[in-house]
Amino acid sequence: MRILVCGGAGYIGSHTCLSLAERGHQVVVADSGVNSSARVVPRLRRLAGMPVPVHRVDLRDRGALSVLFATYRFDAVLHFAALKAVGDSCRRPLEYFDNNISGTIVLLQTMQAAGVRRLVFSSSATVYGEPAQVPVREDAALSVMNPYGRTKLVAEQLIGDLCTADTGFRAANLRYFNPVGAHASGLIGEDPCGEPTNLMPYICQVAVGVREKLRVFGGDYPTVDGTGVRDYIHVVDLARAHVDALEYMVREDRSVTVNLGTGRGVSVLELVHAFERASGRRIPYEIVDRRPGDAASVFADPSLAQELLGWRAEFDVDAMCRDAWRWQAMNPEGYRTSVRRTPVMRVRRPKIVAARVADAY
Template sequence: MKVLLTGGCGYIGSHVAVVLMSAGHEVVIVDDLSNSHRDVVGRIADIAGQLPVFYQGDVGDVALVRDVIRRHQIDSVIHLAGFKSVGESVQLPLKYYQNNVCGTLGLLQAMEAESVPRLVFSSSATIYGDPQYLPVDEAHPQRVINAYGRSKLHIEGMLQDISASRPSLGVVCLRYFNPVGAHGSGLIGEYPRGTPNNLMPYVVQVASGEREVLNVFGGDYPTPDGTGVRDYIHVMDLAEGHLAALNFLSSNSGWHAFNLGTGRGFSVLEMIRAFEKESGHTVPYRITARREGDVACSYADVQAAARGLNWKATRALEDMCSSAWRFQSRLSTGGRSPAD
């Protein structure tokens, strides 16, 4: 397939690009580099053995996206371009609606104008809100508690409406749990601009001495050790889930949603201990106040993805931690640090 990959220079997008190209698909990336690095395109090529086509631009730019679709005869889109910080979304909700919702609207207008028949959308388990039961399946009530999750839920609703109006359109919404880790080469991984919003990149930066201490948001949750419990999934398993979704759409139309997770939860303190063991470095931390928009515990029911996509996560927590440290170690020793 000829795949337009939005946000393809980002953390998840770069791993998806590698998996797609390794499977023989042609990849065209559109990324505005607002939270990613231009150098990642070369890193993808180092791993995949060929250079993906790259355009720097806004996915909401209808004219740009239509031109890219026509020029490269795009037949499928994987849409990962979006802001993703829960905490920031609570403080700056308009930023999230403008970028996530309006950007997706522009992409969908371009796809409709050019009759692109397949879309895999990067959704989120945050649409479920504070879980009423565990594990969380796809039928769980959707009760979002932050603007990030609400932006994803709005987009899912848009996609349901559009797919109902276009019977030939196939849409898969992949509801991510918590991606961590890096490619085994150490060439690509999570390297956000500024202060990390996710746990693992902050952990590795503290371990490497780049940051002094890890803030653990909340130590009084109703969990075994008081810290939040999440379903952490290796980013390569997640990337392979996108390939499985694309394969699914080769023979299915309509709207579909699947959780992508491992089906098991780990607490923040468990993650810290596992990382310390794999890296051999201590991670100083301090317990601080809960972060607005967070929940105590969330992990996935993954049976639907196993049945529908013939996919399941296979990589262990140890590999998540060791691969993240391998990536950080390359950066710390001057191994082609991402650049603008």
């Protein structure tokens, strides 16, 4: 199939492009460049072993998106494109609503106009808020605690309403927990803009000397060592799940909503110690006050994904840390590391459409 990957130059999107290529699918990337680097593209093409057209398109740009759908005949869309930091969403809620929700609406309208009726949506465990019990099942109550989570929940609801109105539209909502790790090659990985807001990239930057020490928020939770427990999932496992979900929709002609996690909680200090083993470096840390709204323990029940998709996580926390450290050690400044540039793939614009698709990289 030919797949449009929105946000395909980002962390999870780029790994999923590789998984799609490995299964024999053709990939076209649309990315605004807000949460990604141009330098991922030649690395992605090198690993995929095939041309990967990449276009700078903001999903809210209806004209540019329409040109892209008129240029290619897509069989499905994978939608990763979103602003994604919880804390930042609390400071800039309107920007998150505009980007994440408006962009999704325009994408769905463009898909419908083009007759593309399969979508895999990058959702999040934040739609559960602070769950009443763990492990978290898909039928748990939905209760968001921040604007970012609200954008994911609203997008799921929009997609669900479209599936009800258009009985031929199929969607997979994938609620994932805490993606970490990197591709085994060390060529692509997580490269946050500015100070990391997630635990693993912060640990990586402490290990490589970019940050002095790690702050651990809360050391008095009712957990194995007093620190918060989360479900960390290797990004390669996560990427594979997106392709499994896509192929499930095609095979079964059904929509699906599933959790993606390992089903095992790992505390902050357990992750720190695993990273120290993987890197051979000490990670200095200090325990500070809890953050408001942080739950003591959150991890997934991933059994439905295994039952329906035949998917389960394969990598353990030691493998996650080894691959994350390999990426950071090979790329201490992220994608700012110099790479050989690759010629840009260009799209020929149909004469009947006046809007323009800008080549991104």
